Each structure stands twice: as structure tokens, then as C-alpha cells.
Amino acid sequence: MRVKTRLKFVFICIVVIVLVLLSLSKILFPFARENNEIRFQLLPFYPIYSCIKFYKSMNKKDMPFTIIADDAVHKSTKKQLVVFVVGETQRSANYSLNRYTKNETNFYTKEQNVISFSEFYSCGTATAVSLPCMFSDLKRGDFDIAKANSRQNLVDVISSVGIDTFWLGNNSGGCKAVCDRLIKENVKEYKAINFDEVIFKDAIDMIEKATNTTFIVLHVQGSHGPIYFKEYPDEFRRFTPTCDTAELNKCSIEEIQNTYDNTILYQDLLQSELIKALKKRENEFETAMFFISDHGESLGENGVYLHGLPYAIAPKYQKHVPFIFYSNNDAVNKRLLALKDAQFSHDYIFSSVLGYLGIKTAVYEKEFDIFSKY
Template sequence: MSRFSLPRIDYRFVIIGLALYFTLVLNWKVLGHFYSILGALESYDLGFAASAPFVLLLGSVVLFTPFSFKYLMKPFFALLLITGALANYAMIKYGIVFDRGMIENVVETNPGEAGSYLNLQSAMWFVVTGGIPVVLLALMPVRYPETILRGVMGRMVMIMVPLVMLGGLAGLYFKDYASVGRNNKVLGKEVAPVNYVAGTVKYFKRRYVSSKMAFRTVGDDAHQTVAISANGKPTLMFLVIGETARAQSVQANGYARPTSVFTQKIPGLLAFQNVRSCGTATAVSVPCMFSTMGHDNYNGEVARHSESLMDVVAKAGVSVFWKENDEGCKGACDRTPSVELRPKDFPEFCGNGTCHDEVMLAGLDEQIAGMSGDKLITLHLMGSHGPTYYKRYPDEHRFFTPDCPRSDIENCTQEELVNTYDNTIRYTDFVISKLVERLQSYQDQYNTVLLYVSDHGESLGESGMYLHGAPYMFAPDEQTHVPMFIWTSNGFANDRGLNNTCMRDQAQKGSFSHDNVFSTVLGVMRVGTTVYRKDQDMFASCENATYQAARETDPNVADN
């Protein structure tokens, strides 16, 4: 009795089948976006519209053919299908665009955050669009060329024929593609698997190949320009780094819902209206705001091989400490005394593998007592980290209902999604108010200051986008416009001669960004160094002449 066996399929048909699958299934997002763009035009060539799937198909055949050798094809395309399924889900469900920056964000995501994206729908999507095709590919008997020469010749034909056809389509519709592509550059970042493969190659090349650079010290001349404040008190500053808070959802920034009810009760707390982030992901924004480079000149490799704001402040003799409740400091605190809050250590604040931000108050008095002189404490909040927004606030702060207690947020109603996110903003506002209260309890001993700024914003379905991490040049306002609060004690304000009207005007009318954080903190801590920039210190223009004169007599203070 003969055993049943499937007929072997020529490797060329397998390549064409894979190219067809990527075109019609895993490139569903880019095709949909392409046709939505055409639909918004007054007129377009029907032949041009019909050519798009063929361009993707032919291009995929050209790219896939070199990987069709016997011992390479199945493992290579199995990996490509698995990663393609994951990327496809992220692009369709959350509007994520894959480039080097997004790959960096993915690689630096901790296991707890990654787990928050796992749900029944994402698992089923992965099984259907990735798992099943991989199993079929693994079981498929493939017929390869009998000789090396035939293999080489066959693959050359497989590449040349599609290239000729692509050339023909380019001759017919080059102007159309050039026009659409020039006006919608994000389309190129949506083509799978080119987008995430190219992004991965660029990330690893930049991270591990091009990163052989010497470590750079910063602010070696740092010292305190004014040895002691006029009132004899040292300075205690809380630098609070928020997570995924967007200005559009903050009541103090004009939002109609009561998300700032706690901080609005605090006299003298200022909400800055026009503040821009350095990036659209933590992996960029946090090291950027702690670097000397600023948004326009930021280079992640340079930042990774350089000292940060925390190092410069410490060189001046200020005590520094970093308290972490998010996904790490991204290198900004590598040489700074720090503590990462673990859920098992704080059961009263933590559950489901994450801690509510009130945990920042635990042990804070002891940590302050363990520091000497002027003190800078950076607190990195969990804030509004998605997609599991519902995990970011305790039940007693479930103010807006109904909310969305699930990770597949695209399946919640818009009302539920907004309610859940707004609860996180409201809870962060509560935590900020508690941190200010703690500083108020120290104002007899210290000149106290709080500066809060979010690392980036968040999309909640606007234009079909969710979460964050869009390329900055394409990023919507929701991902780059962030809230910032400043509060100072009367002792600090009097010591610096701060003009309250000036500060209020700056908060309402001024334009600021993460670029201002570096020099503002140096100014608060009275640190003189050539890397200080007076024009980026948010307090400098509102301080009185006497205090400014004391700083400006220091030859190391840059007045640029």
C-alpha cells in the first residue's frame, strides 16, 4: 500500500504565493491608505489606481527571490510571516508606523509593557495571519532546481521579468506615484515587510555597528554659582516625568472635562499651554530632554554615549536621586543613585504587574533625609501608559464611566476609551497634587520646586491612530503637544525675586519644549556651566536683577 504524499510545488510558485499573501493580506493597511488618498482627490487615473497591488506584488517577488534557496527559504519566510502578522496587527489596529524609531521603541519595551498588548483578539489575529501560514509553509513539499546553474538562471528570470514589468508601470504612472508619494511620505513606511525589516536593520546598525564612539562627558566645569540662597535654605526639587499624557486631555490646558481638579486647588501652580515633546516615544524623549542636544540636533547614539543632566547636576555638588515607576530611564540615570519600584515590594499600591503612581510617595521622606545639601529628585511616572489604561488608576479614581477595562482598546467605544484615558490624566493630576503637598511640608527647611512634564502624548483614534510612536514629521498634535506644570514655594520665589506676573504670562503665551528642561533645572539648582543656556531657562527672564547679577558674574555661565 503506497503512502499518500502531496505533490511538490515549484519554489517559484511558492515565492509568487508568498508575494501575493503579503500584497493582499499583510499590506492591507497601505493599500487601504492609498485608496483613501485617491478617494479624496477630484480625479485620478483608473489604471494608476488598479496598478498599486501589482506594484506591491511585483516588488515583493523581486525582493523575495534571493531568499528562495533550499535551506534558507522556509525558516526565512516563517520569520517574515510571524513578524509580518505582528506588525500588521499593530498597523491596522493602532495606526502604528514602523521605522527605526518605532523599532527602537519595541526593542526597549520591557516584558510587562509588552504583555499589556496581549489579548484574545491579538492572539487570534497572530494565529490566523501568521501561525497558520507558517504551518502551511513548513508542511509544503517544495521542488527546487536540480542544478546550481538552473537555480541561478531561474532566479535571474524571476527577478528580471518583474523588474521589466515594474519599469513599464513606472513609464505609465511615474508622475502619479511621484505626486502621491511626495505628498504622503508615510505611505513608504507602511509597506510590509520593507518597513519593519529596514527599520530593524537601521536600528541595529546604529545601535551596535555605528556606535563605537568614545564616552562623552558633559559639563565638567559645573559648580554652584551662588553658594547659598539668600534665605539660607537649600533647594529641594522634584522633577516629575510624566508618561503618555497629552495636553488636549488636560483641563488646565483648556479641556472641557474635570481632569485637573486637584492641581487647580494649589495656589501658584502654573499650567504651561504650549509645550512640545522631543519625540513621540519614551525611548527618544527621556534621553533627549536630559541631554544637551535638543530636538533639532538629537542623536540617540550620542546620548547613549554621553553624560546626562543628572551627571552635570551631581558634578556641581547637588545630591541627586532617580525614582522609577515606568519602563526605565533610557540611560538618563545610569550613573545616578536610583530605585526601580517593584510591584512585589508595594502590594498596597501595586497589582496586575504594575504600580499606581502613588507608590512614588512611599519612602520619599526617608530618601530625602538620606540626601545632603541641595537635592534633585527625578520621579518617572507610569502615568497614562497604554493600551491598558485601566490599570493606571485605582478603583477610587474611576471617575469617568463607563471605562474600557481591556487592552484591545480599538474594540471599546470611543466614549469608553476616552473615559479610561481621562481617568489616567485625572489620577496623574492627583499624584502631582500629592507631590506638591509633600514639598509644601518641607518649605520651612527648603526652597521647594516641582516641574512636571510628560514625555510624549497619545492618539485615541483620531485619524485612525492609536497609542504613540509615529515618526515625528508625520506625528499628529496629540502625540507631540504635552502638559507641563511648575510650582514653587514662596521661599523659592522670594529668594529668586520671581515676578509672578511674568511667570503667568510665560505659562499662557510662551512656547516651550523638552529643550527647556536641561537649563531650567540647572538654573533652579544654581549650577553654573558652559552647557547652561539662559535663553532656555524658563525662570531666568522672570528673576530679579540682583539674583541674575549674582549668576552672571560667574564666567562659566553661558549667556546665549
């Protein structure tokens, strides 16, 4: 058999395998996600994978930690109270603020004078990449996890200038090293043992007691699948019928989407309550809330479910994410409205937050500051 014929045969086999896997994704992907330990039983693939991983770890060279903003200073003349909510697995396509019409998923925040950016895109399609990337000064095109973990991130820089900085996490995957350098007293991880309201209540308590400029990160469990039905209390089963099982193959697309929409509605209420708490302090602080999801989700479009596909081939649903912004600064809000349909991405977070807080440093890039574009 000639080389070209063999290559053609191999290519056809790969295409067939991919198509078969995609056709079974409604069964296989949720099963693998909920039964993570099954990978240990894959012989001989897992032992080979483990050996390669062990070899790489033995030959891995520690990278020296880099201080990227030793010149950072906080120049704001007013006290600020800023909450940054990291959404989990929420996609822009199901946001009624972004022209989604099937269900009113933003019933609560629509009354809170928020700005929703309709064309915002993630750095990755899974939390392990997107979370460290969104807080890094590195851009998606040159992002590397090892490099990011060996240099200051946005949280580090904000803390370094004397701003009271906190991380409240209710995500089962933890903070992916983003919060590792904060003082222990300022980090609280629940690991998804409760609904997300637990960290919102903690944040609201901090808002009520704040006396200095404060930056609070909330990392939620959000809309993580395939157990969407477990991500909200029973009273938020508003859009029905729902898919009340992790076995998505037993549910219709409508049931899956309704259940997913219920998770967004629940998060929307939590954000609204947070904004109300910020409004109570607006006479003393300039207040703001950023809500940006780490990545999106596929809900059965073209037979694809969940998330985590390679960025180059992942559908838009896994990369197109919501960004909601609230501020009591009416001048800022009015100007940002002109940009709400412009295209931005996680690449803009680092400099935009620094710019909003008034932190001056050489690593700040004006061209990546959304607030500098009006």
C-alpha cells in the same frame, strides 16, 4: 510599463496600505503593543530585520564618553529641594488646567498654586527618544540617541556638583540609560509592578528626611496605553463609562477618553500630595516640582490611536504635552504666569533646570532657560 507609471502605481499602493492600516489602527496598534512578541513571527521580515540589526551592531564604533560640563559649579546660596516628575503618555489636550472641559482632570493640583504651560511640546513621540532627549543638552533638531548616551546629561551634571541626586522609576521601560551613571544606592526601579504611588511615597519619605540640597527624578508609568484602565486604582474610576480592556476596538471614543482621563486624575492627586510634602519643608528649603510628560497620545482622533508615529507626520496630540511647575518662590511664580501660554519644548529643560538650581557652566544657554525670560 514606463518608469513614471510604475512609480505612480507604487505610490498609490503605499497610500492604500497606509489608509488600510490607519482604518484598522483601533485593532492593530493596541494588539501589537500588548503582544510585542508577535514581531518574532513575521516571516521573512523579522529575520531580515535581525540580520541588519546584527550587522550594524558588529560594525558599530564605540563613541568616547564626553564630559560636557567639567566646569559646573553650584552657586545657589540657599538649600533647595527639587522634584522632577517625568510623565508618561500624557497629552496637554486632556488637562483641565489647559482649558479641557469634558472632565476636571486637574481637580487636586488646581488648589496648589501651580503654573501650567499650555503650549509645551515633546522631543519625540515615544519614550525611547523623548526620555534621553529631554535630559540632554542636545536639541530635537540634532538629537541622536547614541550621541546622547555617550555624553553627560542633566542628571549627570546635577550630581557632579555635589547635589544629592536620586532616580525613582516605576516605568516598565526603565530609565533609557539616563540614570546609568548615578551611584546604585540612589537608583530604584520598580518596573511598573505597582501603581505609581509607590515611588511618590518613596519621594515623600526622602523629602521629609532631606538635610542637603536634593534633586529627585520620578519616572512614572502614568497613562501608558492601551491598558489605561490598569494605570489607576479602582477608586479613581471617576469618569464613566470606561474602557476596561486593551482591545480598544470594543470601546467607544467616549469610553477610551474617560478611562484615559482617570489616569490623569490619579496622577494629579499624586502630584498634589507631593507638593503638600514640599510645602512642609518650605521654611528650610526653596522647593519646586517640575512635571513634564515625555510624549502625548492619540485617542482615536482621525482613526489614530496610541503614539510613536514619526514626528513629522504625528498628530499634535502625540507631541503637545503638559508642563506643570510649582515653587514656594512667589516672585518666580508671579513672573512665570506671564509665560504660561508661550510656546516651549523639551529643548528648554536642560538649561531651565540648571538655571533654577543655580548651576553655572559653559553649556548652560540663557536663551533656553525659561526662568531667564521674565
